[in-house]
Amino acid sequence: MIKSILAQPEWRIIDQTTLGESFHALQSFAMDDTLCSSIGSEDSPPTVRAWVHPKTIVLGIQDSRLPNLTEGVQYLKEQGYEVIVRNSGGLAVVLDDGVLNLSLVLSEKEQKIDIDLGYEAMVYLTEELLKPYGLAFERKEISTSYCPGKYDLSIDGKKFAGISQRRLRGGIAVQIYLCVNGSGSERAELIRQFYERAKDGQETKFTYPSVDPNVMASLSELADTPIKVSDLMKGLLLFLKEQNSDLLSSHLSISEINQYDFYLKRVVERNKKALDR
Structure with missing residues (x-):
């Protein structure tokens, strides 16, 4: 079943890894909502979207409820990050x-895809992408990482990726972030400092992670060899071709652009409301 999910007759490829500062992270969330809607109604084929954003911290809804959020956000901005x-x-x-x-x-119009199956499909894809580097990983929660979860991916206890899902209008977006290069521990230290300031020693109903920078690393660090985002992108396209899938590189259609404008406005409004406390 997992392999059949990845062996689609056609995959649309939307590569947004090289757009740089012209592409805001809020646009990414509007993109996935748009694609969920159009693909859920089968107006578009299954799609793989790849994206990179420069220096951005993406908070969750629970983070926006931290007692001293303003100070935490200010710290991140002082480090040069968009929040x-x-x-x-x-x-x-x-x-x-x-x-x-x-x-x-x-x-999901033709085939029901349960939550675990969606996650396992992304795990399998990641295994295939990392084979050329001889990297085998575990799927288990790393509780002292940032954004810990059941589908954390780690090697020797060091997390390099996390997986999430979003479901909307019959469409499913299974999303993964892969720390390809750079310092995993430096990224984790940034989040540790954020929580220290934003929580400010106060009791909270929600349990936030006690981030340990030593439990996070990038793939380049774990493989002890330089790995670039473009290397994994080449591996991704090769893998999809090997599934006998037709690959179609494209942007949003005209009808999707109209939906995108709606979802972007909603994402921007929600973001402003969450941060303006």
């Missing part, structure tokens, strides 16, 4: 030029 709140679950993560994000966007 946004996403429109789905999870907690704070770091995005930068060394972090590759992938979204598999699928429809």
Whole structure:
């Protein structure tokens, strides 16, 4: 079943890994909502979207409820990071030029895809992408990482990736962030400092992670060899071709652009509301 999910007759490829500062992280969340809607109604084929954003901290809804959020956000901005709140679950993560994000966007109109199956499909894809580097990983929660979860991916206890899902209008976006290069521990230290300031020693109903920078690393660090985002992108396209899938590189259609404008406005409004406390 997992392999059949990845062996689609056609995959649309939307590569947004090289757009740089012209592409804001809020646009990414509007993109995936748009694709969920159009693919869920089968107006578009299954899509793989790849994206990179420079120096951005993406907070979760629970993070926006921290007692001293303003001071925490100010610290992140002083370190040169944009700060946004996403429109789905999870907690704070770091995005930068060394972090590759992938979204598999699928429809449930013809075939029901349960939550675990969606996650396992992304795990399998990651295994295939890392084979050339001889990297085998575990799937288990790393509780002292940032944004810990059941589908954390780690090697020797060091997390390099996390997986999430968003479901909307019959479409499913299975999303992963892969720390490809750079320092995993430096990214984790940034989030540790954020929580220290934003929580400010106060009791909270929600339990936020006690981030340990020593439990996070990039793939380049773990493989002890340089790995670039473009290397994984080449591996991704090769893998999809090997599934006998037709690959179609494209942007949003005219009808999708209209939906995108709607979702972007909603994402921007929610973000402003979450941060203006």
